[in-house]
Amino acid sequence: MLIPPNILRPLNLFHPSILTARERERMAASGTAQEKNKGIQKAIFAVAIIICIGYAFIWVMLPTKLYRESWLPKIRAQTNSTYFGTQGATMLLYTFPVLLVAALGCVYLHVGRNSSHSSTYKGDEKKQGLSEWKRPVIVKVLGIVSWIELAFLVMFIALLVWSFSNYLSVSFATITPKSTGKRGEKVWQAKLEAVGLRLGLVGNICLSLLFFPVTRGSSVLPLFGLTSEASVKYHIWLGHITMALFTAHGLCYIIFWTATHHISQMLEWANADISNLAGEISLAAGLGMWATTFPSIRRKMFELFFYTHYLYILFVIFFVFHVGISYSCIMLPGFYLFLVDRYLRFLQSRKHVRLVSARLLPCETIELNFSKSQGLMYTPTSIMFVNVPGISKLQWHPFTITSSSSLEAKQVSVMIKGDGSWSKKLYQILSSSNSPDRLDVSVEGPYGPASTHFLRHDLLVMVSGGSGITPFFSIIRELMHKSQSSESKIPQVVLISVFKNSSDLTMLDLILPISGAQSEVSKLRIQMEAYVTREKQPPALENKKKNVQIKWFKSNHADQPMTPILGQNNWLWLGAIISSSFILFLILLGLITGYHIYPINQKTDNNYPYWKKAVFFMLFICICIVITATAGFLWNKRNINAKEAKQIQNIAGASPNFQWSYNAEREMESLPQQWLAQHTNVHYGQRPDLKRMLFEHKEESVGVLVCGPKKLRHDVANICASDSSANLHFESISFSW
Incomplete structure (x- = not known):
């Protein structure tokens, strides 16, 4: 029996004798496009790595005297404008690089997804060479940890130790019996206060990275070959270290206030300085979350663990009230990306699926x-x-x-x-x-x-x-x-x-x-x-x-x-939402600072209240994310193919029997x-x-x-x-x- 060639072709699609000249030309063009996409991805990845190295270098230099007395004043002199104020330098150094990496990651993932499916699954010799670094080295205590994870963990702990030791060496050099006598304090009391302050500064390093692993739709994690579910253990590690440092930070200050008979400062809410009461509320919310994260409690009472984790909202809000806007910009990028992801998830979850x-x-x-x-x-x-x-x-x-x-x-x-x-x-x-x-x-x-x-x-x-x-x-x-x-x-x-x-x-x-x-x-x-x-x-x-x-x-x-959620080009849309929302935020921040906050500071001797700045700051972030993400969601929802969106899969009559x-x-x-x-x-x-x-x-x-x-x-x-x-x-x- 003769079988038409158009029937045979799907059975052996890749046999050279069956492929037509047009098909071979199409495959060759596809291979060229694939190589081009790989080249674009390598270039984007190289730029992202350079930015990350620079970002890490800033963290290494942050506790040094050179940075504080030489570099930072020069940077602030160039960035302290009427429209962005003192937080301009912080956003330039800590917020902008991370959001840029996130936007580049979106382009990287979009280009990679547009490559042929075979390239997604074929082996990569360089990845094969990294396999030795991915071998497990620690199995207990911290769970299963590979060599590369251990290397980064050691470097991170070294950064914390380096930062804490440098902060203390700089601050302890200024603490003498003469300097403390003027304030009516003892040397050990002044050193205890310095230790407490520096513990908080080091804890903020952990807080800056805390939200990256739990951003499910992140473009940063897959850029470096990670997934949110596999990165949860990093969130757990960071959470424990963060709360340990912040708890020690709070205890040092409570002991200091008790020893110096200033316990009333626990209730102080300063308008133009650190707000102690806001910090204590933030710490209390953090302790509520931390207490339910231990395995013995989490496994037996998962719902308690689940619901108490929403205390992160109070934790972050009162943290901003505690330290002010300028310092909050250090931890902003990770939380900013988390908010974008969280709102997009909210939009997706509003509809019922078939x-x-x-x-x-x-x-x-x-x-x-x-x-x-x-x-x-x-x-x-x-x-x-x-x-x-x-x-x-x-x-x-x-x-x-x-x-x-x-x-x-x-x-x-x-x-x-x-x-x-x-x-x-x-x-x-x-x-x-x-x-x-x-x-x-x-x-x-x-x-x-x-x-x-x-x-x-x-x-x-x-x-x-x-x-x-x-x-x-x-x-x-x-x-x-x-x-x-x-x-x-x-x-x-x-x-x-x-x-x-x-x-x-x-x-x-x-x-x-x-x-x-x-x-x-x-x-x-x-x-x-x-x-x-x-x-x-x-x-x-x-x-x-x-x-x-x-x-x-x-x-x-x-x-x-x-x-x-954002259509076929979801990674490009995510990059557009991150970029446009941040630009819109900068515009609103510049307007409120230049035309409201700055004139008030010029007319009065008292600085504009920190907590009011914080309210504007957080409100603008939420507004900008909601506007841009909603616009992207609605635009893509409108453009979804009506046939696909309304498809009804009528397979009830083909129900197979799996009895065996x-x-x-x-x-x-x-x-x-x-x-x-x-x-x-x-x-x-x-x-x-x-x-x-x-x-x-x-x-x-x-x-x-x-x-x-x-x-x-x-x-x-x-x-x-x-x-x-x-x-x-x-x-x-x-x-x-």
């Missing part, structure tokens, strides 16, 4: 499938935050995306394991006999790495414990898609999953999309080893017949598919289920010998990904940190903060 279906597993696990526009792209291991108002209007929970935007163009899926009260309540609602035919759901995200590098390995070994298998579903589905169309060599996959009970084995059903993906599974080389630790033999036949239930939801005109069990003599319902059963070995009553299983692979490059309980992650990290594991490239995916 929930298409849910797969209910016997192990109290749910897969929620949402409708999305084809323009919404994300990388494997991405996460998104889900809110179900019917359970709680305030609680947002992060879940790993199990789908692949390449394989499933109109759908995005997340898996939810019933471990907490919120997830158990959701399972009860959906599994009940009178479950609703529609559910109000809002989302934020997706958030994930700007690129992934799974294709650079010869073999991928994924080790999971329980629901830790979730991020690997998106990787496997992405590889399913790549195995059908990519020129790149697809690595072999070994999935090692550890479960407590045999009912948890049904999680493996979610490897396959709800559509079945019959054409995508055949070429993927995968072997799955599942271990059931609490059962020594397969369950009885009657217990095997628990089915995976599929629930389909009705559509509603109020529900919309998930779409990019492991190592059971039952008829497979379809090819994907047969394929899944044939590639899965189940071991009862034992745990995997991870050391043997990892060391038996002798491929040149073996990517080892682990997600699950802390002990499992630590065990795999210890194996990959040994001297005999040079070919093992470790990566931990953790969402348990």
